[in-house]
Amino acid sequence: MHIILKCLKGRSTSAEVDDTTSIIDLKRKVERDLRIPISQQTLIVSGSPLHDDKKVGDYPKIKEGMKLYVIVKKAESVQEALGRFLKNYYSDEQCQSIVDEFMKDFQRKVSNLSLDDLERIAIMNLNQQ
Known part of the structure; x- marks a missing residue:
């Protein structure tokens, strides 16, 4: 069946799937096509x-032509x-002291x-990408 993977920001990609397609495989496709890390x-x-x-x-709700929405989580900062x-x-x-010292050293470098x-x-x- 054919489905659409749509970002809330408007970009989208499509995929041909069947009942045995894993969700992680769909996420890999999104990563490849839309450049959003898994x-x-x-x-x-x-x-x-x-x-x-x-x-x-x-997921029985997933049918032919359905849109699955991709929510993008904010990337975690180094800190x-x-x-x-x-x-x-x-x-x-x-922890706070170590993180502060690490960030000072990082910014200096x-x-x-x-x-x-x-x-x-x-x-x-x-x-690499």
Whole structure:
């Protein structure tokens, strides 16, 4: 069956699926076609989120020609990710202190990069995508 995967921002892609197509495969298609990382996607059908470990056949509401909506979650910042990780090992005060020092060091190192360095980093990342 043919379905449409539509972003709320207006972009969309389509997919040919059957009952055995996994939801994670649909997310991979969205990542390829719309350049939205899988970790930032939530697929919605009739107001309900679809789970990565399920298949299209597990959702009887998905029919021929149906639109599944792609909700894009805000990417987690480096500070948020580091703080969340450190909370497993340190107190809140210690976490904040470590994150602050890390960000100061990071900003110092980035500000010392030349434009050529930044261009090389950008090209390297674009080539990986």
